[in-house]
Amino acid sequence: MLYAVLCYDSESEVSAWSKEMDDKVMADLGAVNQRYAEAGKLGPVARLMPTTAAVTVRKGATDDIVMDGPFAETKEQFLGFFVLEAETLDEAITFARELSAANPANGTYEIRPLQFFNPGVPIK
Amino acid sequence: MTELAWIDLALTSARPQAMGALLRYFRNLDLAEEAFQEACLRALKTWPEKGPPRDPAAWLIFVGRNSGIDQVRKRAKHQPLPPEEVLSDLEDTESDLADRLDGAHYRDDILRLLFVCCHPDLPATQQIALALRIVSGLSVKQIAKAFLVSEAAMEQRITRAKAKVGAAGIAFETPDAVARAERLGVVAAMLYLVFNEGYSAGAPDRADTPFCAEAIRLARLLLTLFPSESEIMGLTALLLLQHSRLDARFDAEGQIVLLDDQNRSLWDRALIDEALVLIDKAIRHRTPGAFQIQAAIAALHARATTAAEADWLQIDLLYQTLERLQPSPVVRLNRAVAVAKREGPEAALALVEPLAEKLSGYFYFHGLRGGLLKQLGRYREAHEAFDRAIALATTPAEAAHIRQHLDSMQREMAAAEK
Numbered sequence: 001m002l003y004a005v006l007c008y009d010s011e012s013e014v015s016a017w018s019k020e021m022d023d024k025v026m027a028d029l030g031a032v033n034q035r036y037a038e039a040g041k042l043g044p045v046a047r048l049m050p051t052t053a054a055v056t057v058r059k060g061a062t063d064d065i066v067m068d069g070p071f072a073e074t075k076e077q078f079l080g081f082f083v084l085e086a087e088t089l090d091e092a093i094t095f096a097r098e099l100s101a102a103n104p105a106n107g108t109y110e111i112r113p114l115q116f117f118n119p120g121v122p123i124k
Numbered sequence: 125m126t127e128l129a130w131i132d133l134a135l136t137s138a139r140p141q142a143m144g145a146l147l148r149y150f151r152n153l154d155l156a157e158e159a160f161q162e163a164c165l166r167a168l169k170t171w172p173e174k175g176p177p178r179d180p181a182a183w184l185i186f187v188g189r190n191s192g193i194d195q196v197r198k199r200a201k202h203q204p205l206p207p208e209e210v211l212s213d214l215e216d217t218e219s220d221l222a223d224r225l226d227g228a229h230y231r232d233d234i235l236r237l238l239f240v241c242c243h244p245d246l247p248a249t250q251q252i253a254l255a256l257r258i259v260s261g262l263s264v265k266q267i268a269k270a271f272l273v274s275e276a277a278m279e280q281r282i283t284r285a286k287a288k289v290g291a292a293g294i295a296f297e298t299p300d301a302v303a304r305a306e307r308l309g310v311v312a313a314m315l316y317l318v319f320n321e322g323y324s325a326g327a328p329d330r331a332d333t334p335f336c337a338e339a340i341r342l343a344r345l346l347l348t349l350f351p352s353e354s355e356i357m358g359l360t361a362l363l364l365l366q367h368s369r370l371d372a373r374f375d376a377e378g379q380i381v382l383l384d385d386q387n388r389s390l391w392d393r394a395l396i397d398e399a400l401v402l403i404d405k406a407i408r409h410r411t412p413g414a415f416q417i418q419a420a421i422a423a424l425h426a427r428a429t430t431a432a433e434a435d436w437l438q439i440d441l442l443y444q445t446l447e448r449l450q451p452s453p454v455v456r457l458n459r460a461v462a463v464a465k466r467e468g469p470e471a472a473l474a475l476v477e478p479l480a481e482k483l484s485g486y487f488y489f490h491g492l493r494g495g496l497l498k499q500l501g502r503y504r505e506a507h508e509a510f511d512r513a514i515a516l517a518t519t520p521a522e523a524a525h526i527r528q529h530l531d532s533m534q535r536e537m538a539a540a541e542k
Contacts, residue, residue: 011348012137015341018334052347052360053401068405069351089404113401115394 002043002123006078011051026116033118043123044083047116055089057096058108064097071110079107083114127172134171135164138181139261140345144233145185150192151296153240153258153286159192160184166191231349232298238311238342243289250285252318252335257282260338270325270335308350312359312415315339315346319363324519336367357406358416361399365422368395380525384431396426417446436465453482457489460496469499487516491526498533501540506533 017025026047036042051070058065082099086092089111096109142163146156163184177183241255249271256262268278299307322335343360350356372390375381403423406416421442428434443459456479464472473496476489483489494509510526510533517523 010134010137012345013133015344016133016137018337049398049401050344052344052351052357053398053405055405066408067352069348089401089408113397115398 004081015050037121040121041123043120045116045118045120046083046114048112049115051112054110054112055093056108056110057093057100059100059106064100066093070112071108073108076108083117089113128168130176131168131171134176134180135167135184136261138184140234140237140259140342141181141230142184142188143258144235144237145181145229146188146192147237147240147294148229148233148296149189150196151294153290155192155195156188157258158195159188162191162195163188232304234345234349235299235304235307235311236294236296238314238346239307240289240294242310242314243285243292245288245292246285248317249321250281251314252321253278253282254285254289255314255318255342256335256338259342262334262338266334270321308346308353308356311346312343312356315343316359316363316415318342319366323366336363336370339363340367352409354406354409354411355413355415357402358413358419361402361406361419362415362422364395364399364402365419365426368392368399368426374521378521379528380521382525383425388429391426399423399426412445412449414446414450417442417449421446434465436462440466453479454486454488457483457486457492460492464496464499469496472496473500485516487513487518487522490516491529494526495529498529498536503533503537 014022033042033045054068054070056067056069056071058067082095084092084095086095092111096111099109100107139160143156143160146159147153150156150159166187167180167184171177237259238255241258242251246254253267253271256267257264264279264282265275267282268275271278273281295303316339319336319339322337322339325335340360340363343356343363347353347356347360368391369383369386371392372386372388373381381387399419400423403416403419406419421439424435424439424442425431440459440462443455443462447455447459456475460472460475463475473493476493476496479489490509490513494506494513497503497506497509507530510530513526514523517526
């Protein structure tokens with residue numbers, strides 16, 4: 001079985017970390033990752049940029065609406081994710097619009113640039 | 125993390141929101157600060173035992189508000205005239221706490237807290253000091269150190285600034301869209317000043333100067349509160365781009381390394397990437413502003429792998445746009461750098477010379493003029509310009525940088541004579 005492990009924390013607290021502390025946390029997490037990667041068990045690892053860098057694409061009456069900021073509702077649940085390499089934000093927005101068009105549900109797509117990405121080892 | 129460290133972090137990150145709400149309740153900076161201090165002391169006592177509250181800011185507001193009300197009542201008993209105004213305001217605030225904590229007020233609370241620090245009668249340095257003390261919670265000692273003054277002198281400055289703000293009165297009604305936009309503009313300018321204060325400090329002090337990181341934290345906070353404001357995206361991007369060069373801006377001896385000569389592999393790519401996304405977001409709004417344009421210029425530098433490869437034509441055009449938006453001799457001076465790259469020192473000097481009167485007391489004017497004259501082989505005039513620059517330098521690093529210019533000019537002159 002493959003598992004996604006998602007990380008939640010207070011962004012205002014994390015953004016108040018000093019650079020030294022941020023570096024240390026990343027190094028400590030990296031050490032855990034390293035053990036699992038060496039065992040051939042760890043796939044992609046990513047750290048997202050702050051939510052201020054996010055835009056959100058949601059279905060409107062006629063066309064999709066692109067809004068600044070993260071997805072803020074709490075009644076929907078996190079169902080899946082995609083990692084896209086795009087030259088510009090607009091390219092990423094186009095991708096999200098296509099996903100939205102292909103998806104009959106009223107789902108919302110939050111676009112969060114990655115601050116850190118490690119593709120990990122190949123997993124089955 | 126130790127217990128004390130996480131509590132300290134939670135208090136720091138909750139501070140703008142909690143202080144903003146307490147200022148709204150008490151309508152008095154000192155009272156709000158005392159109430160917040162008291163709430164922090166109680167947090168240090170109770171959080172280690174009971175664990176952190178779910179919403180630290182709401183906890184601090186609740187506890188701070190109650191202790192503040194006690195204070196006001198105690199003082200009222202000892203004063204011949206009870207502060208009727210304050211107490212009657214308190215009656216209102218006791219109505220429904222849940223309603224007050226629903227988040228709707230936070231935006232304007234934090235904006236107001238930042239805005240009171242920007243009182244136009246306060247000189248820039250006092251605005252900066254006040255914001256770092258009140259909003260960020262930096263100690264007077266930390267602020268005094270960065271401004272190279274004694275702790276007592278800084279304490280006095282902050283006290284005076286607070287008195288001025290208090291005497292001027294603070295607008296507590298919820299601002300309408302126009303007033304809110306005005307406040308945002310003023311606060312953005314102040315955050316830029318905070319950043320610059322840290323940015324222009326010399327290398328030896330920079331490790332002790334949390335101003336740049338603090339300005340970025342507050343800019344991000346502002347953007348969280350006003351997610352669609354393109355100028356706040358621009359401001360945040362600009363600060364991130366300038367901060368991304370921190371490790372490359374000084375050499376091992378603490379001397380300034382110019383943009384052209386910086387080791388670009390030392391630039392912080394994570395900060396640059398975040399800034400580029402913010403600029404992409406801002407452009408989508410098609411509402412250009414001074415911060416967005418300056419960020420776009422900085423981004424062109426960040427995208428180039430070497431100084432020579434930077435898109436100097438675009439940079440020149442962006443400076444021209446900035447000049448139309450915000451005519452200023454300093455912007456013209458910056459544009460001259462791009463013109464020098466594209467068209468050579470003569471064309472640039474033609475832009476620079478007419479600024480002599482307005483910028484005669486400006487270090488960078490004489491530095492750039494000297495550099496251009498040197499390129500043109502007009503060594504005697506270059507020497508004079510460099511001497512003026514050294515006399516106007518505000519940090520040892522600036523002066524040392526000009527001396528490097530003088531030294532390389534001496535070598536050029538010696539080589540020319542041979």
